[in-house]
Amino acid sequence: xxxxxxxxxxxxxxxxxxxxxxxxxxxxxxxxxxxxxxxxxxxxxxxxxxxxxxxxxxxxxxxxxxxxxxxxxxxxxxxxxxxxxxxxxxxxxxxxxxxxxxxxxxxxxxxx
Amino acid sequence: xxxxxxxxxxxxxxxxxxxxxxxxxxxxxxxxxxxxxxxxxxxxxxxxxxxxxxxxxxxxxxxxxxxxxxxxxxxxxxxxxxxxxxxxxxxxxxxxxxxxxxxxxxxxxxxx
Numbered sequence: 680x681x682x683x684x685x686x687x688x689x690x691x692x693x694x695x696x697x698x699x700x701x702x703x704x705x706x707x708x709x710x711x712x713x714x715x716x717x718x719x720x721x722x723x724x725x726x727x728x729x730x731x732x733x734x735x736x737x738x739x740x741x742x743x744x745x746x747x748x749x750x751x752x753x754x755x756x757x758x759x760x761x762x763x764x765x766x767x768x769x770x771x772x773x774x775x776x777x778x779x780x781x782x783x784x785x786x787x788x789x790x791x
Numbered sequence: 792x793x794x795x796x797x798x799x800x801x802x803x804x805x806x807x808x809x810x811x812x813x814x815x816x817x818x819x820x821x822x823x824x825x826x827x828x829x830x831x832x833x834x835x836x837x838x839x840x841x842x843x844x845x846x847x848x849x850x851x852x853x854x855x856x857x858x859x860x861x862x863x864x865x866x867x868x869x870x871x872x873x874x875x876x877x878x879x880x881x882x883x884x885x886x887x888x889x890x891x892x893x894x895x896x897x898x899x900x901x902x903x
Contacts, residue, residue, distance in 0.1 A: 724894070777885075782833055
């Protein structure tokens with residue numbers, strides 16, 4: 680079993696839809712959680728960062744962390760064709776190395 | 792502009808021919824690392840460096856070498872590449888006491 684599970688998609692939605700992307704994890708020691716967006720032929724770009732449980736909002740994006748369920752989500756409101764990309768969740772422990780463990784990514788397509 | 796750069800972006804080589812992929816960052820970050828990205832496996836860390844002359848193995852270090860002689864540069868060396876090292880490689884950096892990592896644009900390597 681992978682430490683971080685993420686549905687690979689593809690997830691196809693119409694423009695303007697609310698998108699929900701999710702990851703589950705097994706390691707209860709994970710303390711910080713991130714979402715990266717990766718466009719085709721580009722490097723991952725940091726989108727959201729959350730430490731421990733709770734919600735964080737940034738414009739059309741909301742990240743949620745539920746540590747009791749070992750479940751994190753990214754919501755995208757009013758989705759746009761420019762949101763079409765692969766979304767990677769990443770998480771890490773509060774140790775010196777602070778290595779990130781990544782999900783395999785969910786490919787999102789927003790249809791105009 | 793704050794960025795991580797990698798060269799080359801694309802590389803096709805043959806088994807056993809030594810190669811080096813360069814990585815440079817202009818953000819004065821202490822921490823740098825190399826990842827490989829393979830379909831269905833997500834991003835996996837190869838090596839990381841906490842600072843100049845300090846390097847250590849990540850999750851998949853076999854067949855790779857690194858060096859950190861200057862703060863801004865962190866080259867990845869494949870002394871005898873094999874076909875199973877065909878992958879998409881990313882360099883990343885972060886400030887020493889932060890969690891968020893910033894990625895370069897990627898190097899697509901094919902070993903025949």
